[in-house]
Amino acid sequence: MARTTEPMSGAFARLIEANATDWQAYTQHRFVRELAEGTLPEAAFRHYLRQDYLFLIQFARVWGLAVYKSRTLAEIRQGLDSLKAIVEVELGLHVGYCAQWGIDEAALEDLSESRATLAYTRYVLDAGMSGDLVDLHVALAPCIIGYGEIARWILQQPFTVLEGNPYADWIAMYAGDEYQALVASELQWLDERLSALDAARMAALSNVFRDATRLEADFWQMGLDLA
Amino acid sequence: MARTTEPMSGAFARLIEANATDWQAYTQHRFVRELAEGTLPEAAFRHYLRQDYLFLIQFARVWGLAVYKSRTLAEIRQGLDSLKAIVEVELGLHVGYCAQWGIDEAALEDLSESRATLAYTRYVLDAGMSGDLVDLHVALAPCIIGYGEIARWILQQPFTVLEGNPYADWIAMYAGDEYQALVASELQWLDERLSALDAARMAALSNVFRDATRLEADFWQMGLDLA
């Protein structure tokens, strides 16, 4: 498990700096703190888990869109790998994890999307469709990169309790080497592309990042509100 | 001004019936009631007005999408007429109306989109892009048809006060003949298309209508919350 949070230093870090308040409100949200302490109401977590299943389905659509948007075979393969990771790995793991929390698959399939689920996923889809692959990845960054940062941040907090914490598995998964490697790879992809852009384009992407971050924060809030 | 609410009887009415609770929560929302009474805090209304400006800009994108999605010149003309109505008429009226409320145009251009604005507009755009023109119109129906119904409902309520009501102009505009004719025309378009669809397609569209209605209700709530 990664125990230190290395500060990001590339072009993506500039998007975080430009939206530091929103980023902190998301990555250090009360939902996250209570998860770290183990005090989060289980109903809140269950609600989050259920909606996260629906989120993954829309996430798969996003990667389908990334394949459509590709100009090269390398880009197609990148989108396909992400799509397979969602549909063939993560959805199955999620269903299994939900089962541990007493949520069976049939219940997942009958769910309606919460407002926060609709809001963030459709924002990413529209940003990706109306923009290009960089817009799409920036809109996803609060999710992909954010979860990695959240898990690493949790491990550094004095109030974090891992023993006996019902959410320890969740923290361990996102702090684990496998997920952190995925985050590093995504960061590298973004840094390469963002570093080639001019100020006007970066300003537009900063707005996308800000909006996406705010909508991801709402996803935590949804867990608390409907608990 | 139309003083009676004729019940709808076509295929679109079936979407409302299937989502009666969400529809009522939207069309008779506390924001609407306080607007009718004239008791809505002005800050709430101003916040709503500002975000409605950003909403109109995304609404223009929706009609651009409708033109892209068209198969016939008649469909292109329909989309273009709606697009012109937004960009050449409504935006100007809106800016003028905002000015009456002390909100100048420069302030409108500096705004960021609220979550509720992002959520509903991107939902409509994705429903329209991933679906067809009927999905797009159904996703817009809570807005186009809903505003007409809301204005007519307000005129029928015992608690409604028009004299001295700072929102009387708003009510009069949406209850007026011009807007009601637009609603009737949209209803007819939808009824014609929906009546040709099978049960599975109607069920999918009912989900679109439900989600869109919930997200439009959040647009009222946004006004209250940020007041």
Place this chain on the structure above:
Amino acid sequence: MARTTEPMSGAFARLIEANATDWQAYTQHRFVRELAEGTLPEAAFRHYLRQDYLFLIQFARVWGLAVYKSRTLAEIRQGLDSLKAIVEVELGLHVGYCAQWGIDEAALEDLSESRATLAYTRYVLDAGMSGDLVDLHVALAPCIIGYGEIARWILQQPFTVLEGNPYADWIAMYAGDEYQALVASELQWLDERLSALDAARMAALSNVFRDATRLEADFWQMGLDLA
């Protein structure tokens, strides 16, 4: 190898009947006849093979689009399976087959798309984006279902020569059980969806099928012209 051509009898067969002349001009094109006889100039076949590589890349984009357009997890999985078949299986087989014909992978990567490649692939992408999943599948049908029918038709012709025919492998692949099973599965999918549609929708899809068939016929003609 399937040695008989069973006549199709479902709703998809109606699209073929409505466009019988275009369908026959495509499926019994001179390129196909010369391929069956083994008299097709090798340069024509090589040109076709090279462009088919670029076609597959756009085909992958089409399945990415199908994933984006999906409303259910089952539809997402169907699109993903097709996408994987292209990127992880067919592209590799194609590169290997091209190598047998003396075309190396580096040469494939440097190619520009011919007009016929641009025309058919972009038509499918726009039909799928502006329409729905049924439009997308109907636009692909001349390719997916057509290749199966062409291979079966070749096996029934008196002028067909398999021994010593340099194109015997190509014929065997598309006439083989594996590809024919894929065709049967696609036909079933289309028949189920098309049988639920009204006359106006079928007429629109018939136009899509006609245009796609003509553009696929041009793909054969491209092989002959640039030989």
Place this chain on the structure above:
Amino acid sequence: MARTTEPMSGAFARLIEANATDWQAYTQHRFVRELAEGTLPEAAFRHYLRQDYLFLIQFARVWGLAVYKSRTLAEIRQGLDSLKAIVEVELGLHVGYCAQWGIDEAALEDLSESRATLAYTRYVLDAGMSGDLVDLHVALAPCIIGYGEIARWILQQPFTVLEGNPYADWIAMYAGDEYQALVASELQWLDERLSALDAARMAALSNVFRDATRLEADFWQMGLDLA
């Protein structure tokens, strides 16, 4: 009428230089030369005129797409102006001009799209949808800017005959001040955006420009072939 061809000098001129052979094959196509001489068979011109009507309808869809792709109100207004120019002005002028050539409106509405019409229009739509507004404008440039250059080139050729030339009106329209002003405005828009791009992006746009130019040349060839 502009009688001199000022050489372009901005960033867009680099796209022409990089694709000089394709550009010349398009702008100095045999169809164009015979049009300048007045020797083009009338059947060829009539076929072109008919397909140009269908082209304009897809062109309207392209501007709808541009509105959808817009990030700012200024971009929306630009797309809307172009859309209105097509639907409210050019289509009407085109129908009137076709009538002078003995082609009535009912005949136009019954047409099927030729392959060359399908190929170029769907290419533009896919380039615009999968790329951004710059891709869309670059894909349209052979049409918008090309027609202006063609008309100016015609006026400079020794073999050009205007008196008694049945196509003199066509030449005059595209060489006229109004159309040339539109070309200048489009050039300025492109030059501003292209000058901000790095080499990799310019290379990708050069491919879009090359493919679009070749497909526009086919539109001329279609006129000759089907005459």
